[in-house]
Amino acid sequence: MLLVLAWLAGAAFAAPVVADPDAGIALRGEWRPTRDAAAVQGFDPARLKAFGRPPGGVTVLLYPRDGAWPEGLWVLSVESAAFQRIALDAPGLPLRRSTMLDAGDGRPAFGRIAFDVPRLPPDGAPLRVHVDASDTVPSPMYFVLRDAAAQSRVEAGWLAFATACLVTMLATAVIALFFGLRLRDPAFGWYAAYVTTYALIQATQSGYIVRPLGWDAMAATLPAWGRAVTTLSILSAVLFLDRFAGLGQRLPRLRRVLHGYCALMLVLVTLGYVPGLQAAMRALINPVLILGAPLVLGTAIAAVLRGSRYAAIFLLGWLPLLGVTVLGSLQLYGIAPDWTWSDDAALAVGAFEAIVLSLGLAERAASVRRQRDQARVLAGVDPLTGLLNRRAWREALEACLREPDAAGLSVLYLDLDHFKRVNDRLGHAGGDRVLQLFADVLRHALRADDVIGRYGGEEFVVGLVGGDAQAVAERIRRGLHARSREADMPLTVSIGVTAWRTGEGIDELLRRADAALYAAKHGGRDRVVAG
Ligand SMILES: Nc1nc2c(ncn2[C@@H]2O[C@H](COP(=O)(O)OP(=O)(O)OP(=O)(O)O)[C@@H](O)[C@H]2O)c(=O)[nH]1
Numbered sequence: 415m416l417l418v419l420a421w422l423a424g425a426a427f428a429a430p431v432v433a434d435p436d437a438g439i440a441l442r443g444e445w446r447p448t449r450d451a452a453a454v455q456g457f458d459p460a461r462l463k464a465f466g467r468p469p470g471g472v473t474v475l476l477y478p479r480d481g482a483w484p485e486g487l488w489v490l491s492v493e494s495a496a497f498q499r500i501a502l503d504a505p506g507l508p509l510r511r512s513t514m515l516d517a518g519d520g521r522p523a524f525g526r527i528a529f530d531v532p533r534l535p536p537d538g539a540p541l542r543v544h545v546d547a548s549d550t551v552p553s554p555m556y557f558v559l560r561d562a563a564a565q566s567r568v569e570a571g572w573l574a575f576a577t578a579c580l581v582t583m584l585a586t587a588v589i590a591l592f593f594g595l596r597l598r599d600p601a602f603g604w605y606a607a608y609v610t611t612y613a614l615i616q617a618t619q620s621g622y623i624v625r626p627l628g629w630d631a632m633a634a635t636l637p638a639w640g641r642a643v644t645t646l647s648i649l650s651a652v653l654f655l656d657r658f659a660g661l662g663q664r665l666p667r668l669r670r671v672l673h674g675y676c677a678l679m680l681v682l683v684t685l686g687y688v689p690g691l692q693a694a695m696r697a698l699i700n701p702v703l704i705l706g707a708p709l710v711l712g713t714a715i716a717a718v719l720r721g722s723r724y725a726a727i728f729l730l731g732w733l734p735l736l737g738v739t740v741l742g743s744l745q746l747y748g749i750a751p752d753w754t755w756s757d758d759a760a761l762a763v764g765a766f767e768a769i770v771l772s773l774g775l776a777e778r779a780a781s782v783r784r785q786r787d788q789a790r791v792l793a794g795v796d797p798l799t800g801l802l803n804r805r806a807w808r809e810a811l812e813a814c815l816r817e818p819d820a821a822g823l824s825v826l827y828l829d830l831d832h833f834k835r836v837n838d839r840l841g842h843a844g845g846d847r848v849l850q851l852f853a854d855v856l857r858h859a860l861r862a863d864d865v866i867g868r869y870g871g872e873e874f875v876v877g878l879v880g881g882d883a884q885a886v887a888e889r890i891r892r893g894l895h896a897r898s899r900e901a902d903m904p905l906t907v908s909i910g911v912t913a914w915r916t917g918e919g920i921d922e923l924l925r926r927a928d929a930a931l932y933a934a935k936h937g938g939r940d941r942v943v944a945g
Pocket of ligand 1: 829830831832833834835837841842843844845846849870871872935
């Protein structure tokens, strides 16, 4: 433990001192719209920079910060470029084009666009990069020039990290789907749809579907399914929240608004596939998509305020993801340019959310089970006395008869004497209290594994395994005397006792016990008779 702490402390202090070889060599940058040679601006290539979408694209010039390029083989890595088209124009080499989903003339890389640079320009002349965001969002990017070994290290680390995040998301989706089918609970299904679509979006944006997955054909048709998957992701998140947080009972009006929102999105996306309407629908759907986040956030907070524990779990899982999404949007406007990890964070928070929400779902499954168990127990309990009712007692006794130690089983059949008079004297409610008092006497006189039931009216039955049944019956009879003295009410009970005979059914056993009880009644009541 101490060693680990010492190592962590050492790592923390050493970090700023030791230069990170994977961070590459120091660069200085200039950029301008390609068609406007005069509008040159400086920028720091190591920080996130969104270049906008000027017609004709953007030209980026990268210089060595200390004036001279080093010798050797290098790799230019363009990080967080998402779907922008990048081209490298290095002196003495043909122009090379690449994107995240199609390496083209670039170096096939994991999670970034990269180009081999076999020789750097002479005399500190710039590396010239073209950025074309004409058919996508101009997301902020940064540039690193590393040696090939460092580049491979960075990519291997990213690959392991991205795989772990995506596998976590998909594994929780599969488990949720399984539980959803077993429990017939749509919340699990919507969760699975949400997590799967989110993982697919992340796998696409990070280029994972092409490298390492090799789903090039899918990447090529991205414009056809990309928006539909994003929409499905948001819809399933909304419908998951709806079921998970129980909006139907807590916030029926807000729920209707959310459903209206979902219907509107579906209509817009569907119309977006109709020729001639595409451009108009695309313009409409983005603001509608953006509206989804505050709507979901507001609903989840309102549900928490109405006491939904599950809405709180949803927020715990989802807020980091929302935070990273908002951060990504702010970075488009130049805010927090040093937080270059925001793309990777989108994967990490996806995995975090998957873990939190699946724990929430596990808790939900456990609580459904608890409720079902409770309902089952309640269905077998006599509401007045809390003892087993007739059906449950018979089931429990039949289970006892199947046990290997059934040979020592006895049954007591108990009937309160002159109960009609008790009712006449105390009224029906007073009679009920006496029945509860007698149930109490039984509980005190018997062991936890004896099977006690109210067979109907003022008749009770007990199954005993082992022990002296007649002595137990006497204990009950005397126990009732004691309690009735305390309650200042003369109460007695007649009890028939029978021992089970091997092979005998429950009805025959009870018939004999009832006959013994009958004998007890006719013998003068307030007694135990064995039959
Ligand atoms: N308060 C109350 N009374 C009940 C309940 N179920 C049955 N009874 C009453 O229990 C009485 C049973 O009366 P009987 O079957 O004549 O028997 P008894 O008066 O106990 O006479 P013996 O059994 O012969 O000693 C009836 O008055 C029923 O109305 C109940 O749940 N609550």
